[in-house]
Amino acid sequence: MRLHIHELEHSFDSHTVLNKVSYTFEQGRIYGLLGRNGAGKTTLFNCLASYLEFNSGRIAIDYNDTTKDAPSFFESVATSSDKSRNYKESDIGFVFTQPHLPEFMTGREFIKFFIEINGGKIENPKDVDEYFRMVAFNPADGDRLIKGYSHGMMNKLQMLISMHILKPPVILLDEPLTSFDVVAALEVKNMIKSIKKDHIIIFSTHILQLAQDLCDEIVVLHDGQLRPIPPEKIHSPEFEAEVIALLQEPESHA
Amino acid sequence: MSHTATKTPARTYFAMMLTSRKISLSVTLNRFIFFLTRLPIIGKSIPTSLYGEYESKLGLVIIANIVRLLKRLLMKALYLALLFASSMWASEMSGSTEGASLSSVSYNHVLLFFFFFSYIGAGMAYGKAMNLDASLDLMLIDKLRVDSAIYIPARIFERKIIDFFASIPYAFLLATSPEYSILDGFLIVLTMSMSKMTFEALYLLFFKHFSLSQKRNRKFFNYVILAVAIAVFVAPYVLIFTDKTFSVSAIVLHPIFILGMSIATVLSSLYVLNFRQYRELAWSSVVNYNIAIEKNKKNKNEKNFATIKNAIDQNANTAEDQMLYSHLSGYAYFNRIFVRRHRKHFNKHMMLRAIGLAAACLIYIGITTFSRFFSNNPNTTVSERDFHILPLCFGVFYFLSLGRSATAAMFRSCDSAMLTYPFYRESKAVLSNFYHRFKTILFYNLPTFIGIMVISVGFDIFGNFFERQTSLMSINYIELIPYIISCTMIWIFFSFHDLFIYYIIQPYTSELDVKSKIFSIVQGVVYYISWMNLQMANVNMTIYMSVLIVATLLYFIIGLLCINKFSAKTFRLR
Known part of the structure; x- marks a missing residue:
């Protein structure tokens, strides 16, 4: 499975954030998306997750791994317009920095509700407590109102929904380890690594060390373009210098 | 320096x-x-x-x-x-x-x-x-x-x-x-x-x-x-x-x-x-x-959410609630849990309104009974009187309706988070939630509806009975029908209106700010109409009730059509 982005463009007023971005993400790999503040990482995620209508370009998921690159794939697939997606919103799981959960429900009620609503899309639905154990969430806390949960607990619930229950082909994580303690952060990292083989995982971060630790590939978003860092350089001593040099290049577009 | x-x-x-x-x-x-x-x-x-x-x-x-x-x-x-x-x-x-x-x-x-x-x-x-x-x-x-x-x-x-x-x-x-x-x-x-x-x-x-x-x-x-x-x-x-x-x-x-x-x-x-x-x-x-x-x-x-800041019942017995609603599923379950967790807030508001209206009724009955025994000058008959209370009831319902408070609670406690999920934005989900919520608001506005019906019918139709000891047989009961229909349409209008504009305009941002001029204008227009009704006590009731019934019915029907057609596209996070 591959996620193809082909000449994706998006602007806010006269400021171009994504400038004909093209890239192909592959299943079984964890991609780190690095970029400066305001580079467009969240914009890119919002375009992928269909929260934002981009100006032009195409995004598509090649479920059957028919071609290796986007132009070939898009030639083989008929599309009705210049700006298009060939996938459903539910094919993209989005883990936000700030979790979005209904405060008036308990964790258990919300998971139960979520499973019922999405029943047809869930393979081998499990018991709620079993799902809780997947993310090291204490089942006893499942009967408390979400309003009283800590940030870490809410994040775990969100990850449970976005990653484990529906198992969307593409998972986007926007600064996923913000406000996690050391133990929780390790649990989450291990969780992400354990599920990567069946998904395309892209997460955005500012922390180079986290990207080095977790990612198989690193892609830098700068000047409206995605530029990969060669995988062999990720763990090299020059990695940090190379990334910073890339991010410090002057921007060419307004 | x-x-x-x-x-x-x-x-x-x-x-x-x-x-x-x-x-x-x-x-x-x-x-x-x-x-x-x-x-x-x-x-x-x-x-x-x-x-x-x-x-x-x-x-x-x-x-x-x-x-x-x-x-x-x-x-x-x-x-x-x-x-x-x-x-x-x-x-x-x-x-x-x-x-x-x-x-x-x-x-x-x-x-x-x-x-x-x-x-x-x-x-x-x-x-x-x-x-x-x-x-x-x-x-x-x-x-x-x-x-x-x-x-x-x-x-x-x-x-x-x-x-x-x-x-x-x-x-x-x-x-x-x-x-x-x-x-x-x-x-x-x-x-x-x-x-x-x-x-x-x-x-x-x-x-x-x-x-x-x-x-x-x-x-x-x-x-x-x-x-x-x-x-x-x-x-x-x-x-x-x-x-x-x-x-x-x-x-x-x-x-x-x-x-x-x-x-x-x-x-x-x-x-x-x-x-x-x-x-x-x-x-x-x-x-x-x-x-x-x-x-x-x-x-x-x-301010936008002041009335529902602490609306969630944090002492809820969640185990009991789960047993209570174990027979429900999907959006029926979701909305029942929502109402249950906000019931103290809604019940409190409902009780205040019911008490207020009941007090108004008792005061009216008290005054008319008192004046019947002690007044030497008989009041004019209801049919001779220019003053009618039904238009005032429209204005009063604006202030007593739970629609605004309910939609604010829905956004703050529920939709601000849930609208980030794709399944919640699907047409089926949006419509299902809408109808569940409409029923909820109708239920919570029911005491106000009963109150205004009792007051308007009591004052405008049974006024002679209360004030002049006339016989119940002398009352023209056919007049009850347009009154009941008018009160019902007022009830439906206010229960529907706030929810309708919430779904069609969705004015709130994820930061809980109101960012829609159209929303403010629409609310302003409804406020103005309600205020004007407070000044309309002397209008011809036949004309008034005809216009009220036709206008609210049309609004409701067109509104429902709009909800079915557009709400899946409009009900989004800003």
């Missing part, structure tokens, strides 16, 4: 005045450009690069200066009109013919108001040191870190000079009276400016000796100022009513007064220049302002 180390040359103050003028103008221009970019249609063609095009802005600078000048002159003119009007009104109310009309206006009475309002009131309440402007002064001090020891005195002098020149038209106006010359006018304007300067120094004196940077002292001082301001405002009226006015010109044009004011001004100016606590004064204003901003921001967000 240290103010205490050496004497600051005058040119430094002038330079600071000029700089603050330029920045003020720049801020005004940028705000104007921002306003232009927000206009519909033409807004998009205004380039944001205009903010940086200094040459282009030069033309706007001239326009801005002229507009400012005209605005200031207009305000002065309005102020003068206020003085004249106050003088005329006071003269008329006191029974005096002098000054009671435009043709006989007493210049002395006008000067009396001018003396109290401008010499004392404005000097006391509108001093620059006491009222540092948030958009310019505090911005320069806080964000641009200008030296407040130079900036504030520069602004004080600048304000006094500008005020003096802007008040010169008063002199010319006064000279239209045969009693006063143009010189008299100038002297009055001059001594007024001197008075204001003296009050500036007085404030600084109070600030220093009464530690006005401390919150408690500041608060007490503000109360004192308020009390004095009220006294100053009321004084000219009292003097005119009690016929104890004095000749203002005899005082303010007296050489001793002018000399005294001149000495006071010189001393005040020196005090202003040598005051040592400007930094303390500036920073206490900045801190208070920032605290007020934060509080206002919090209140602004909470």
